Structure formats: structure tokens, C-alpha cells
Amino acid sequence: MNIEDFPMLKQDIIYFDNGATTLKPKQVIDKMNDYYSNYSASAHRGDYDISYKVDQEYENAREKVRKFINAEEVEEVIFTSGATESLNMIANGFFKNILTYQDEILITTSEHASNVLPWFHLQNTIGCQVKFINLDDNHYVTLENVKKSITPQTKVISLAGVTNVLGDARPIKEICKFAHLNNIFVVMDGAQSVPHRKTDVKDLDVDFLAFSGHKMCGPTGIGVLYGKKELLEELEPINLGGGMNESFDSPDEVYFKELPARLEAGTPNIAGAIGLGEAIDYLESIGMDKIHEYEMELRKYAMDKLIEIPYLDILNIESDSGIIAFNVDDIFSQDVAYYLNKYNICVRAGNHCAKILKNEVGVKNSIRISLYFYNTKSEIDDLVELLKNKEKMRIEMI
Amino acid sequence: MDENLRREIILDNYSNPKNKYIPSNEKEYLKVNTNNSSCIDNLDIYVKIEDNIIKDICFEGEACAISTSSCSIMIHNLIGKTVDEARKYIENFNNMLNENAYDEELLNEAVAYNTIYKQNNRKHCAYLPYEGILKILNQIKENE
Missing domain, CATH: 3.40.640.10 (Type I PLP-dependent aspartate aminotransferase-like (Major domain))
Known part of the structure; x- marks a missing residue:
């Protein structure tokens, strides 16, 4: 929604780090x-x-x-x-x-x-x-x-x-x-x-x-x-x-x-x-209810696809927001973020300032996608395509 | 360096890193933690020095492909060197990362990182294990 209002989105980027900060209209x-x-x-x-x-x-x-x-x-x-x-x-x-x-x-x-x-x-x-x-x-x-x-x-x-x-x-x-x-x-x-x-x-x-x-x-x-x-x-x-x-x-x-x-x-x-x-x-x-509703729809769309990728360990299959945290088996989260960065996809890797969460979920670090209303299904498709190819990921993560 | 060879060296050292374990005779080693505040690489490095010669290095921790492979290659290159030789090697590696003149001969497989300066956010990953070793070498110097 409302992509045209965001000067940053005129660049060729997919911005999935809205939990850290959002773009400005x-x-x-x-x-x-x-x-x-x-x-x-x-x-x-x-x-x-x-x-x-x-x-x-x-x-x-x-x-x-x-x-x-x-x-x-x-x-x-x-x-x-x-x-x-x-x-x-x-x-x-x-x-x-x-x-x-x-x-x-x-x-x-x-x-x-x-x-x-x-x-x-x-x-x-x-x-x-x-x-x-x-x-x-x-x-x-x-x-x-x-x-x-x-x-x-x-x-x-x-x-x-x-x-x-x-x-x-x-x-x-x-x-x-x-x-x-x-x-x-x-x-x-x-x-x-x-x-x-x-x-x-x-x-x-x-x-x-x-x-x-x-x-x-x-x-x-x-x-x-x-x-x-x-x-x-x-x-x-x-x-x-x-x-x-x-x-x-x-x-x-x-x-x-x-x-x-x-x-x-x-x-x-x-x-x-x-x-x-x-x-x-x-x-x-736009309306806060509409924003929430749209994010949840987007999340479901993403989750239905991500869950099909066998080597993804998703930390929050169920959740009430546009945040999805996961790891790729055998690949360090930061390397996945670097790989996605090569395709101008901005995601966050790390502990996300929640350093005592590791004992609870059993992993120290993860990749986080955090959605906002200006994200689209087509952006999620691009992400999923890149994550689907593990061999490509291994070759291009460095 | 050929791109495929570069990738092979880095991935091989990432998948099968040299000496990635905590030494059983830990007491004989000096230990240092090295981490990157801007990302999540976090390594413990153990060094055994006898008669001014680096007898052994091992490491443990979580880090990205660049940090882990760089640490593995560093270990390959530093074991057997005197402390002074090690310093010279580290300086040389640092020169390469920062686009200064360096001696390729001294670096062996570590030349795989000779283009890492193009990715500013990964330069520190490659240098991280070296920061750890330097902390230990500087400690020794102070104690002398």
C-alpha cells in the first residue's frame, strides 16, 4: 500500500527491517x-x-x-x-x-x-x-x-x-x-x-x-x-x-x-x-486497523511459502505481527543477510537486542523479516525465490 | 585470484575450519575473546606459545563464513611462527585489507580476502580473528 509516498522505495530495494526503523513518507x-x-x-x-x-x-x-x-x-x-x-x-x-x-x-x-x-x-x-x-x-x-x-x-x-x-x-x-x-x-x-x-x-x-x-x-x-x-x-x-x-x-x-x-x-x-x-x-x-489487517495477510502469505522450505527453522510460525524470525540450517544468519543484501533485500541478522531470549528459543541469532504496510506480496515472492535455492545461497553468501 | 578458487578456499575453511575446538589442556593456552560490535561474530581464541614460538592455536564460537574461514586460515599460517614473524604476518594481512602494499608470498591462502575491501561491512569480519591474536601478542609484550 502507498508505495508511491516513500522516496526510499524509488530505489531498487526491498526493505524488510521495519522492526529496526521504518521508511519515511x-x-x-x-x-x-x-x-x-x-x-x-x-x-x-x-x-x-x-x-x-x-x-x-x-x-x-x-x-x-x-x-x-x-x-x-x-x-x-x-x-x-x-x-x-x-x-x-x-x-x-x-x-x-x-x-x-x-x-x-x-x-x-x-x-x-x-x-x-x-x-x-x-x-x-x-x-x-x-x-x-x-x-x-x-x-x-x-x-x-x-x-x-x-x-x-x-x-x-x-x-x-x-x-x-x-x-x-x-x-x-x-x-x-x-x-x-x-x-x-x-x-x-x-x-x-x-x-x-x-x-x-x-x-x-x-x-x-x-x-x-x-x-x-x-x-x-x-x-x-x-x-x-x-x-x-x-x-x-x-x-x-x-x-x-x-x-x-x-x-x-x-x-x-x-x-x-x-x-x-x-x-x-x-x-x-x-x-x-x-x-x-x-x-x-490509512487506518491502524487496516494496517494491522494488511500486515497479517502479508505475514500469512509469506509463512505459507516459507514453511514449504525444508531447511528453514522458523522460530515463530504463529505470531500476531508482521515479524518472522528464522534460520537457514547450516548457514550463519549473518551470511544469509549478506546474501540477500546482494539482491538489495534488507533484513536483520543477529540477536535483535534480545540477548536473554536465547535460552528460551534455543538459538542465539536469527534472521528477522519485519513487515510494514508498504511491503508487497511480490517482494515476498522475491525473497522466497532466493531462499529456495540453498546452493546458490552457499555460493553467494561470501 | 580466480573467483572460483577464492570461493573454494573460503568455503572449505568455513565448512572444515582448522582447530575449531576448545583445547583439552586449556591451562597451557592463553585465551582471548574477540567480537564485532557491529555484527554478531563472537570467537574465543586459544593460543599456546612456548619459547617465543606459536605452538598451537584453536578457537570456538559463532561467526559468519568470512570470520570463521579467516580464523581457520590464520591458524594454518601462524602455527610454527615466532611472535615477531606473527606480527609481521598480521601487519601484512592488515595492509592487504586496507589496500596498502603487501607481500602476497607471506599470506598463502589468506590472499583469498584481497578483494574484501569492496565490501566494507565484511572487512572487519575478516580481520576479527587477527584482532584477537594481536590482543594476546600485546599481552605478552607487556609482560616481558
Whole structure:
């Protein structure tokens, strides 16, 4: 769908690495160019016309995000540099101040590094324990297993909405319902889910949500931290400085601004936020349900063909997203990626930042195809043709 | 070098790498890990040096065809060399990868990588085992 909107696709490439980052439509690029070319000034300094326009566009982008994830209030949307920064702010700005050494944090082995290391850091600094929810035979999180993992010490459950290697979706809504009955907070890493399916924070009832702009047709360096307002009010700013203070005279007399400014110190990534707003308009013009539906159709089309290749070891035959992870018997994943690269097919090989997943799935590395709405069946045909010929692969992988 | 020969050398050393195992008498060896931060190659290299001569090298780990074959060929070429000869060989190999003047005679089968500079992302794969060996040789120098 919409291939003509993507300048990158005018090149002769097949881009299957959307889990890492997505391509940008002309609309987003133009919107950012417009800012840099026609009203390039700082935000929150509305003393002159173009600066006033910046304020409007920047806050307008925030409102677009609010609507996109159905947050109650616009103050609940904080612009960050990406999901990684958002998750670090949640761990270090909020949970570090309320957890004690007796508390437990629940995650899984299939989380991305950005949803593991901030929690490990808390364990190493305040002594709380990071524990893992058991995955089922298909590496899925079930509510049943969440219930089994919870103890009276559990204070936080932090999970990806969709994981980045296996692409399984988690029952976040059910987990939130159960967790909240037990006074447990739920953090959702939305990096792989928000770009691909409808996300409604009110319906899910998550306490915090983190996601990145560049994985959803937006620019790099911009992301979102969503939090319920009463929780964000308690989130201690890690960055102090311009833009976030109300007044200061001495160390004893420092007053911060209200949300969201309090958590956005320094000149913000204005072009990024405006670009993200445009990306949201773009995605909504297609429709999130349609995007998800199309990706699942594409996935099925690919899987029906890939499964016929006997020497492929597919890690996630069943999955809820456009992510397919596999290995070719006897050929190192990186060599397969190099082979495909010779035909301008971009795939990722490696552990995909999920370094503790290896014990769960029994392999350290894999090739990952991650689809988006601008991928096509014909691109999948090209991929399958290349994978079908193992001898060719062996000869051309070097 | 003929393309087919090049491919044959690399694939043969990838499929049947020399000394790809952990030595049984591990204590007699110096061990080093070498990995590539931009990809997933990860090798442990074991070196046994006696009287300033490289008596044995073996390796274990996961790596791509280029890294694995390059390590195998390096092992073929380095066993029996003195530490100084090894350094000279490594320098020579590095020169070839970086399109500088080099002595083809010294490299034997390692000349199979003389066109790898065309694939920037694989140059490091070919050099990875050499980085590991160099770490060990530098350690020895410091201890002297």
C-alpha cells in the first residue's frame, strides 16, 4: 500500500527491517522541511509570529499523539528521544523513588534490551529483584503465567505490547486488570505495537507507555512517554534546565513547571515532534486497523511459502505481527543477510537486542523479516525465490 | 585470484575450519575473546606459545563464513611462527585489507580476502580473528 509516498522505495530495494526503523513518507519529510525552511524558531518563546507558529505546531503534535493513543489529557503525553529514553525515565524517575529492596519487577526473557537494562539497573542500585514471567510453549505470555509469577512483593510488570523478535502480542488489557486489583503497576513498551495496531491507553488501562517515532514513519530522535497524570506528577525529572523551571533564586528556591514542560528540559526536538504528528496523520489516513489487517495477510502469505522450505527453522510460525524470525540450517544468519543484501533485500541478522531470549528459543541469532504496510506480496515472492535455492545461497553468501 | 578458487578456499575453511575446538589442556593456552560490535561474530581464541614460538592455536564460537574461514586460515599460517614473524604476518594481512602494499608470498591462502575491501561491512569480519591474536601478542609484550 502507498508505495508511491516513500522516496526510499524509488530505489531498487526491498526493505524488510521495519522492526529496526521504518521508511519515511514524503508527507513527513515535507512537514519537517517546512519547519526548517519556513518557521525555524524555538518553541515556547511566542514573542514573534514564527515562534508562535512553532508553539502551535509543537503542541498540535502533542494533541495528535494524545488522540492517537486515546489518552485522557494532553499533559499525559511527554516527548522524549524515543522508547529507550521513555523507559529509562519511567524506571529512574518514577520507580526508583518508590521501590525498595523488598520489591519485585516482572518482565520476560523476550523483552528488548531497553525494557531489561533499566530494570537491571534498579536491581543493582536499590536492590529490588527483577523476575521473569514464564513463557508458554509458543513463547507467549499468558495471564495464567502472569498470575503464577506474582508474589506479594510484585510492584511492577513491564512488558512489550508486541515483542521485537517473535512478534507475539501480550494480553495487556487483561494483565492490567489483574495487576491493578493487586496494586501492581503496568508499563508497556509499545515500540513494536503502537506503529502497527490500534493502541488505546484508556481501554488497556496501562500506567505507562513508551514508543518511538521512527518505527512508525516518523523521524528519528523523537518518541513518547505516556503516563497517567497522577503518576507523571510524581515522576522526578532527570534532566533539569531550561524550559522546565518556573523560577529559581537559590538551591532552596527552585520551582518546576507543570506537566508536560516539567519533563521536557532543554530545547525540544521540534522538527521531530512536528514530523511525528504528521506521521500520525499519515497512519490514520490509512487506518491502524487496516494496517494491522494488511500486515497479517502479508505475514500469512509469506509463512505459507516459507514453511514449504525444508531447511528453514522458523522460530515463530504463529505470531500476531508482521515479524518472522528464522534460520537457514547450516548457514550463519549473518551470511544469509549478506546474501540477500546482494539482491538489495534488507533484513536483520543477529540477536535483535534480545540477548536473554536465547535460552528460551534455543538459538542465539536469527534472521528477522519485519513487515510494514508498504511491503508487497511480490517482494515476498522475491525473497522466497532466493531462499529456495540453498546452493546458490552457499555460493553467494561470501 | 580466480573467483572460483577464492570461493573454494573460503568455503572449505568455513565448512572444515582448522582447530575449531576448545583445547583439552586449556591451562597451557592463553585465551582471548574477540567480537564485532557491529555484527554478531563472537570467537574465543586459544593460543599456546612456548619459547617465543606459536605452538598451537584453536578457537570456538559463532561467526559468519568470512570470520570463521579467516580464523581457520590464520591458524594454518601462524602455527610454527615466532611472535615477531606473527606480527609481521598480521601487519601484512592488515595492509592487504586496507589496500596498502603487501607481500602476497607471506599470506598463502589468506590472499583469498584481497578483494574484501569492496565490501566494507565484511572487512572487519575478516580481520576479527587477527584482532584477537594481536590482543594476546600485546599481552605478552607487556609482560616481558
